[in-house]
Amino acid sequence: MPYLVLCSTLIPVALALLCFVIRVDIVRNSLMRLGALGVIAMSIMTAFNFWNGDFQGDAAEKAIHIIDSAMVIIEIAIALLIVFLGIKHKKYIAPLFTVIQLPLMLWFERAVVKEKELEVDRLIVLDQLSVIMVLIVGVVGGLIALYTVGYMKWYHNLHKEVKEQKSYFFAVILMFLGAMTGLVLFNNLIWIYFCWEITSLSSFLLIGYTKKDEAVDNSFRALTINLGGGLAFALGIVYCGMKLETIELSRLIALNPTATVLVPAFLFSLAALTKSAQFPFQSWLLGAMVAPTPSSALLHSATMVKAGVYLLLRLSPLLGTTNVGRIVTLIGGITFLAASLLAITQSDAKRILAYSTIANLGLIITCIGIATPEALWAAIFLVIFHAVSKSLLFLSVGEVEHQLHSRDVDDMSNLYGVSKSLVIFLLIGIAGMFLAPFGMLISKWAAMKAFIDSNNLHIIMILCFGSAATLFYWTKWMGKLVALSGKKLEKHHFHMDERISLFIHAVLTLSACFLFPLVSSKVVLPYLQNMFGFSANSPISQGNVWLMIAMFSLLLILPVSFIPISKKQKGREVLTYMAGENVGDNKSFNASLGVTRETTSVNWYMKDVFGNIGFWGNLICIFSMIAVAVILIWGILK
Amino acid sequence: MNDILIKILKIIGIVVISPLVGGFLSGLDRKISARLQGRKGPSILQPFYDVRKLLQKEQIRVNSAYRFYVYLSLLFIIFTVVLIIMGGDLLLAIFVLTIGSLMFVLGGYASSSPYSNIGSERELLQMMAYEPCVLLVAIGLYYQSGSFFVKDIIAQDKPAIIYLPAIFLAFVYILTFKLRKSPFDLSMSHHGHQEIVKGITTEFSGEDLAIIEITHWYETIMALSFVYIFVAFSSPISHLYAVLACFAAFILEIIIDNACARVTWKTALSSAWGVTFFFGAANLIVLSLLSKF
Numbered sequence: 001m002p003y004l005v006l007c008s009t010l011i012p013v014a015l016a017l018l019c020f021v022i023r024v025d026i027v028r029n030s031l032m033r034l035g036a037l038g039v040i041a042m043s044i045m046t047a048f049n050f051w052n053g054d055f056q057g058d059a060a061e062k063a064i065h066i067i068d069s070a071m072v073i074i075e076i077a078i079a080l081l082i083v084f085l086g087i088k089h090k091k092y093i094a095p096l097f098t099v100i101q102l103p104l105m106l107w108f109e110r111a112v113v114k115e116k117e118l119e120v121d122r123l124i125v126l127d128q129l130s131v132i133m134v135l136i137v138g139v140v141g142g143l144i145a146l147y148t149v150g151y152m153k154w155y156h157n158l159h160k161e162v163k164e165q166k167s168y169f170f171a172v173i174l175m176f177l178g179a180m181t182g183l184v185l186f187n188n189l190i191w192i193y194f195c196w197e198i199t200s201l202s203s204f205l206l207i208g209y210t211k212k213d214e215a216v217d218n219s220f221r222a223l224t225i226n227l228g229g230g231l232a233f234a235l236g237i238v239y240c241g242m243k244l245e246t247i248e249l250s251r252l253i254a255l256n257p258t259a260t261v262l263v264p265a266f267l268f269s270l271a272a273l274t275k276s277a278q279f280p281f282q283s284w285l286l287g288a289m290v291a292p293t294p295s296s297a298l299l300h301s302a303t304m305v306k307a308g309v310y311l312l313l314r315l316s317p318l319l320g321t322t323n324v325g326r327i328v329t330l331i332g333g334i335t336f337l338a339a340s341l342l343a344i345t346q347s348d349a350k351r352i353l354a355y356s357t358i359a360n361l362g363l364i365i366t367c368i369g370i371a372t373p374e375a376l377w378a379a380i381f382l383v384i385f386h387a388v389s390k391s392l393l394f395l396s397v398g399e400v401e402h403q404l405h406s407r408d409v410d411d412m413s414n415l416y417g418v419s420k421s422l423v424i425f426l427l428i429g430i431a432g433m434f435l436a437p438f439g440m441l442i443s444k445w446a447a448m449k450a451f452i453d454s455n456n457l458h459i460i461m462i463l464c465f466g467s468a469a470t471l472f473y474w475t476k477w478m479g480k481l482v483a484l485s486g487k488k489l490e491k492h493h494f495h496m497d498e499r500i501s502l503f504i505h506a507v508l509t510l511s512a513c514f515l516f517p518l519v520s521s522k523v524v525l526p527y528l529q530n531m532f533g534f535s536a537n538s539p540i541s542q543g544n545v546w547l548m549i550a551m552f553s554l555l556l557i558l559p560v561s562f563i564p565i566s567k568k569q570k571g572r573e574v575l576t577y578m579a580g581e582n583v584g585d586n587k588s589f590n591a592s593l594g595v596t597r598e599t600t601s602v603n604w605y606m607k608d609v610f611g612n613i614g615f616w617g618n619l620i621c622i623f624s625m626i627a628v629a630v631i632l633i634w635g636i637l638k
Numbered sequence: 639m640n641d642i643l644i645k646i647l648k649i650i651g652i653v654v655i656s657p658l659v660g661g662f663l664s665g666l667d668r669k670i671s672a673r674l675q676g677r678k679g680p681s682i683l684q685p686f687y688d689v690r691k692l693l694q695k696e697q698i699r700v701n702s703a704y705r706f707y708v709y710l711s712l713l714f715i716i717f718t719v720v721l722i723i724m725g726g727d728l729l730l731a732i733f734v735l736t737i738g739s740l741m742f743v744l745g746g747y748a749s750s751s752p753y754s755n756i757g758s759e760r761e762l763l764q765m766m767a768y769e770p771c772v773l774l775v776a777i778g779l780y781y782q783s784g785s786f787f788v789k790d791i792i793a794q795d796k797p798a799i800i801y802l803p804a805i806f807l808a809f810v811y812i813l814t815f816k817l818r819k820s821p822f823d824l825s826m827s828h829h830g831h832q833e834i835v836k837g838i839t840t841e842f843s844g845e846d847l848a849i850i851e852i853t854h855w856y857e858t859i860m861a862l863s864f865v866y867i868f869v870a871f872s873s874p875i876s877h878l879y880a881v882l883a884c885f886a887a888f889i890l891e892i893i894i895d896n897a898c899a900r901v902t903w904k905t906a907l908s909s910a911w912g913v914t915f916f917f918g919a920a921n922l923i924v925l926s927l928l929s930k931f
Contacts, residue, residue: 413750435740436733445729448773452781457922460777461915468769475740475762479747479755484701486750544727551734554713571697576751577840586700586750601755604763609904 043138150495293398660855725789
């Protein structure tokens with residue numbers, strides 16, 4: 001048995017249990033820090049083992065049987081918990097899904113698997129893709145866990161009305177990371193499904209943390225949508241087992257994409273689309289904002305939404321020019337455009353980040369749907385860069401909320417006076433999301449090439465307009481950050497755990513700019529070569545890489561602007577122009593009737609222009625899904 | 639070794655000559671505009687005199703940081719111009735251009751002045767309006783020629799404009815934004831007092847304003863070089879035609895500038911996006927159908 005894999009899934013879970021039991025704050029915090037470091041260390045060890053080729057894939061029969069039975073017991077327990085909570089809160093759809101799924105899976109595992117003698121040869125898939133995912137889950141997830149320790153201290157000082165349940169919160173985060181690691185390593189579809197359901201449950205528990213009405217509503221919405229996706233997953237597994245006689249992911253994707261094979265591919269894609277919060281399923285991710293920030297960071301960067309993307313990446317041989325591939329491409333594209341436009345209309349920083357996550361996942365999914373080597377190259381890099389930058393942004397916004405007591409972007413013009421380091425972290429994160437030498441743009445560049453080369457004209461148009469919208473909403477945020485309002489506000493304690501975590505995130509985001517050619521040639525290109533059987537080239541040429549590094553060094557000058565070069569700068573400082581109605585400082589002016597008013601300036605949101613985009617996005621996505629479902633059913637019946 | 643030396647000399651040449659040409663064009667613009675309005679107009683070299691005067695003015699600032707972005711903006715715009723004229727990757731050039739324009743916007747925000755802020759928001763809106771078209775130009779050229787590199791595109795057997803007439807028209811439409819001409823000069827204009835004073839540049843004076851002016855000269859060259867790419871091809875004489883086309887486009891923009899009143903931001907955005915969408919999509923679809931035969 002590959003012990004390391006077992007360790008990297010079970011140790012976080014064990015620590016989670018300990019965290020849950022031990023209620024002494026110091027011990028609990030230390031355990032959480034230990035868990036964070038452990039997760040990071042184990043993910044790096046897994047990567048090293050893969051590198052050295054030490055990895056043994058054979059497993060003891062006995063261990064597998066134990067794990068199988070343990071899973072059944074846990075599945076039943078989870079189902080009971082969901083039914084109980086559902087009835088308690090009068091939410092009946094989520095329990096309904098569970099009541100359908102559990103017997104279905106139990107019957108499948110007990111009857112069909114035994115009867116058809118479905119064997120699993122490869123329990124674990126450890127290739128370049130799973131290593132990348134393990135590293136993302138481990139490193140980014142671990143850093144988020146570390147940040148949580150510092151964050152939760154202050155959170156409960158600010159929110160006295162929320163009952164302190166740190167044990168529960170820490171435990172769920174660690175469990176989440178364990179399940180996510182399992183998800184990206186297992187090859188047995190039943191095991192993947194089990195981890196899939198655990199991540200749904202964990203996100204449900206995290207979102208409902210505050211126990212307020214809104215939190216409970218949103219947590220059940222997340223649970224319902226994800227269990228709906230889980231149902232599609234379960235149906236896909238049953239179909240796979242009965243018609244294709246396999247429960248191994250690696251075998252399914254090696255089949256020819258005939259009508260029969262495309263049915264489970266469609267069902268799994270549907271599950272992935274719900275998990276990755278694509279239109280029309282996006283509402284759960286937006287609702288997830290009510291939870292404390294580390295959980296949002298976790299959902300948006302390292303775990304949850306990346307689970308859907310990972311599954312699609314695995315399924316990519318069945319996508320491309322098949323009907324399922326076309327529809328996945330289209331839904332991703334529509335989501336990218338609609339979510340980017342909707343992000344313009346938001347002023348709450350967390351909601352902007354949420355829409356940007358949805359949009360970027362849309363772009364990733366579009367790339368996966370196209371499934372050419374170039375497109376997959378772009379998709380994998382988008383996954384990596386997005387995880388790091390988005391996590392940095394969420395964690396920074398969490399800390400901004402503690403400092404300013406607001407997460408409205410318009411209030412962030414005061415941030416420079418409170419914490420310069422937070423301004424720099426946010427600027428790095430935002431630049432990482434859309435500016436040129438940074439990660440996301442490199443991948444977007446490759447994606448653009450891939451879209452043209454694969455002749456997807458509609459996606460090209462979508463990308464052009466979506467990119468313009470992306471530029472708008474990020475820049476206006478940056479604008480608020482660089483503004484020097486001159487107001488002095490009270491500072492709050494900024495914990496060491498948070499600082500360390502944020503600092504490493506920022507370093508990772510920056511270093512990605514010049515490390516990506518290395519990752520490309522050592523990890524991503526070999527993966528694509530294995531998959532397609534011919535050697536793929538990096539879509540970004542070496543000459544351009546040098547030019548981008550030159551740009552990067554130019555951009556490094558940016559933070560320098562915050563340092564006054566000398567105390568005696570030449571030039572006279574004057575007041576800003578206010579049509580001659582200045583009062584004496586830059587904060588207020590003489591309004592009519594001799595009243596002195598404070599100047600405020602608010603960003604543009606253009607709600608009347610882009611407010612309805614969501615409706616149309618949902619409509620197009622729903623119709624295209626129905627269309628492809630009809631085509632697939634018709635294909636089988638024929 | 640010689641190759642590198644020639645390259646460096648070329649780059650220095652581009653960096654020096656483009657603002658001179660840009661400044662000259664700016665002077666010509668003022669002359670023609672004056673004549674269209676029945677005035678005599680200043681000397682053609684007036685922009686250079688203005689910049690010289692600005693450089694000698696007293697330094698006045700509203701805070702310590704905001705001037706910096708203007709210099710960064712200039713750096714990135716120069717980078718773009720060099721990249722395009724040296725025959726580099728067009729898409730990369732567009733990304734660098736985006737950073738350059740963005741730095742200018744940040745300069746406006748950083749001054750924390752109400753008028754500059756509104757100017758910045760409007761400038762950003764203008765960027766959003768023209769960005770899809772600029773990207774589409776690069777995409778169209780790549781789709782047709784198979785390369786993003788300017789040197790490959792202008793070395794083809796036929797000029798790109800034959801295949802991309804609609805995208806070219808869309809580009810001419812958004813050129814008005816890039817050259818800061820009416821009806822799309824929402825964020826700042828060269829004409830006297832407007833409703834938001836001098837918009838994004840309200841708080842810039844002296845040396846900084848001179849830098850902004852020089853940046854605009856570079857930007858003019860950059861914008862016109864796109865027109866050039868559409869017209870030039872392998873035949874040497876075509877480069878003369880390309881220069882003439884740039885000139886014609888510039889004159890056209892001056893006439894439009896003088897003939898139109900400023901529009902609202904909604905009209906600016908929706909018309910630019912509409913033109914880009916219909917012309918761009920139509921052109922790409924026709925091109926993809928042609929490539930099948």
